[in-house]
Amino acid sequence: MKLAAVDVRQAASAADIVYDALRKAIIEGDLAEGENLRQDQIAQMFNTSRIPVREALSRLEQHGLITTERYKGAVVAGLSIEEIDEIFQFRAFVEAEVMRLAVPNLDQDALAAARKYCEEFGLETEPARWGEINRSFHYSLYAASGRPYYLQIVRTSLDRIDRYLRAQLTLTNGVMRADREHKVILEACLNGDAGLASRLTRDHVLDAGRSLVAFLKDQRA
Amino acid sequence: MKLAAVDVRQAASAADIVYDALRKAIIEGDLAEGENLRQDQIAQMFNTSRIPVREALSRLEQHGLITTERYKGAVVAGLSIEEIDEIFQFRAFVEAEVMRLAVPNLDQDALAAARKYCEEFGLETEPARWGEINRSFHYSLYAASGRPYYLQIVRTSLDRIDRYLRAQLTLTNGVMRADREHKVILEACLNGDAGLASRLTRDHVLDAGRSLVAFLKDQRA
DNA sequence: ATATTGTATATTGGATCCAATTTTTCTAAC
DNA sequence: GTTAGAAAAATTGGATCCAATATACAATAT
Numbered sequence: 001m002k003l004a005a006v007d008v009r010q011a012a013s014a015a016d017i018v019y020d021a022l023r024k025a026i027i028e029g030d031l032a033e034g035e036n037l038r039q040d041q042i043a044q045m046f047n048t049s050r051i052p053v054r055e056a057l058s059r060l061e062q063h064g065l066i067t068t069e070r071y072k073g074a075v076v077a078g079l080s081i082e083e084i085d086e087i088f089q090f091r092a093f094v095e096a097e098v099m100r101l102a103v104p105n106l107d108q109d110a111l112a113a114a115r116k117y118c119e120e121f122g123l124e125t126e127p128a129r130w131g132e133i134n135r136s137f138h139y140s141l142y143a144a145s146g147r148p149y150y151l152q153i154v155r156t157s158l159d160r161i162d163r164y165l166r167a168q169l170t171l172t173n174g175v176m177r178a179d180r181e182h183k184v185i186l187e188a189c190l191n192g193d194a195g196l197a198s199r200l201t202r203d204h205v206l207d208a209g210r211s212l213v214a215f216l217k218d219q220r221a
Numbered sequence: 222m223k224l225a226a227v228d229v230r231q232a233a234s235a236a237d238i239v240y241d242a243l244r245k246a247i248i249e250g251d252l253a254e255g256e257n258l259r260q261d262q263i264a265q266m267f268n269t270s271r272i273p274v275r276e277a278l279s280r281l282e283q284h285g286l287i288t289t290e291r292y293k294g295a296v297v298a299g300l301s302i303e304e305i306d307e308i309f310q311f312r313a314f315v316e317a318e319v320m321r322l323a324v325p326n327l328d329q330d331a332l333a334a335a336r337k338y339c340e341e342f343g344l345e346t347e348p349a350r351w352g353e354i355n356r357s358f359h360y361s362l363y364a365a366s367g368r369p370y371y372l373q374i375v376r377t378s379l380d381r382i383d384r385y386l387r388a389q390l391t392l393t394n395g396v397m398r399a400d401r402e403h404k405v406i407l408e409a410c411l412n413g414d415a416g417l418a419s420r421l422t423r424d425h426v427l428d429a430g431r432s433l434v435a436f437l438k439d440q441r442a
Numbered sequence: 443a444t445a446t447t448g449t450a451t452a453t454t455g456g457a458t459c460c461a462a463t464t465t466t467t468c469t470a471a472c
Numbered sequence: 473g474t475t476a477g478a479a480a481a482a483t484t485g486g487a488t489c490c491a492a493t494a495t496a497c498a499a500t501a502t
Contacts, residue, residue: 013291013455013456014455014456015279015455015456038482038483039483039484040482040483040484048456048457049456049457049458050457050484051272051455051456051457051458052455052456054276054484054485055275055276055279055455058236058276058279058280059279059280059283062280062283062284063283068484069484070234070462070463070464070483070484070485071462071463071464071465071482071483071484071485072463072464072465072483072484073483073484083369083370086368086369086370086371087370089368090368090370090371090374093315093318094314094315097314147307147310147311148307149304149307149308149311150307150311153311153374234485234486235485235486236485236486259452259453260453260454261452261453261454269486269487270486270487270488271454271487272485272486272487272488273485273486275454275455276485289454290454291453291454291455291492291493291494292452292453292454292455292492292493292494292495293453293454293493293494293495294453294454443502444501444502445500445501445502446499446500446501446502447498447499447500447501448497448498448499448500449496449497449498449499450495450496450497450498451494451495451496451497452493452494452495452496453492453493453494453495454491454492454493454494455490455491455492455493456489456490456491456492457488457489457490457491458487458488458489458490459486459487459488459489460485460486460487460488461484461485461486461487462483462484462485462486463482463483463484463485464481464482464483464484465480465481465482465483466479466480466481466482467478467479467480467481468477468478468479468480469476469477469478469479470475470476470477470478471474471475471476471477472473472474472475472476
């Protein structure tokens with residue numbers, strides 16, 4: 001007898017599904033900050049009991065995406081301007097280092113992928129897709145750093161501020177500037193200039209942060 | 222009516238208690254890597270049902286301290302030498318930056334606290350206390366950086382490798398070297414030399430990492 | 443004796459039920 | 473009409489029960 005080998009993929013648990021869905025909704029801003037999350041309501045939305053929902057909420061809290069209080073429930077966590085500013089500084093610091101480590105290891109495949117995402121970002125008109133393409137562009141380069149732990153940290157940092165970034169990209173000409181900056185970063189990578197790519201990456205993140213903080217200060221005043 | 226202000230501390234939930242206890246046990250190496258964690262057994266130890274235990278395990282998994290598999294349970298996560306090496310590099314990179322930012326803000330209280338912990342570390346003979354005092358020393362300085370997010374990241378990074386560090390400190394003369402290095406770091410802080418304190422901190426962490434990696438390579442070979 | 447099959451046990455994930463407490467609503471007094 | 477207090481509803485955390493699956497072990501066939 002001969003059968004094709006099948007990859008019996010472990011079906012995700014209900015808690016995993018709820019967690020992924022809520023994380024995505026918070027990151028993308030579909031759940032506004034301060035919004036109340038009722039266990040019962042979420043359970044009904046996913047057709048499960050409250051048990052997996054509670055587990056999902058507990059994980060989200062560990063990542064700082066929500067806060068919970070007994071008998072009161074969970075609310076989507078908001079960030080102060082100071083916190084947003086700090087996270088951008090941290091990202092700039094770490095991502096510049098990751099880029100510096102990545103450039104010497106970039107191969108043709110990685111560069112081709114980065115070029116593809118770079119073009120895609122410039123052409124995309126749907127704001128909802130900017131965040132994802134932006135991540136794909138940067139990660140296609142970062143991956144060559146061979147630093148999975150660094151990248152995991154960068155990911156959780158991005159998770160915290162993605163929704164603010166989107167608001168800013170949408171409401172200003174941030175996309176055009178990001179697009180220009182992506183192009184020069186890619187250029188530096190193609191030239192194998194690690195120092196330049198690193199500095200440009202740092203400035204790219206800091207620019208976005210400064211612009212966002214200014215925007216929020218104005219908005220919240 | 223007048224009442225003295227009372228800090229009504231939110232009683233920790235069972236899940237919180239279990240989480241804190243397990244986290245501490247893993248960090249301090251009381252639960253060896255690869256050890257099986259049975260929900261039922263833990264629940265009995267804490268005199269609760271499996272529900273809060275599951276929540277605690279779920280959180281621990283999010284922080285990379287355990288891995289779980291359906292129908293098989295949870296095991297304390299082990300780290301490869303490469304992963305340990307990477308985390309030390311990351312810590313050195315971030316903690317050096319935190320120190321650089323902290324030095325200009327150090328006041329007399331912070332310096333006095335650091336000096337106290339520094340002496341305490343050198344005099345402590347109980348290996349079980351080294352990790353905690355070491356953290357207290359570094360954090361008493363780092364706190365002045367005004368970068369809570371950076372420090373949170375540093376904390377989770379430390380959580381991952383603390384138990385390996387302890388093994389190394391215990392089995393080599395690592396404590397004496399750490400003590401010497403603490404003293405010169407403190408000296409640089411007292412002199413207000415941010416650049417030097419930053420470089421010394423980086424080297425302090427890298428030294429410990431290199432020493433640990435060499436130790437583990439030997440041990441695992 | 444060994445390999446294979448079937449069964450019992452162990453273990454996890456989820457559903458349902460209960461206790462504790464907060465929030466809301468209703469009622470009554472002023 | 474407004475406010476204070478009591479009752480009702482809502483909501484969370486935890487306990488117990490159930491379903492699904494893996495592992496261990498016994499029984500059986502070759």
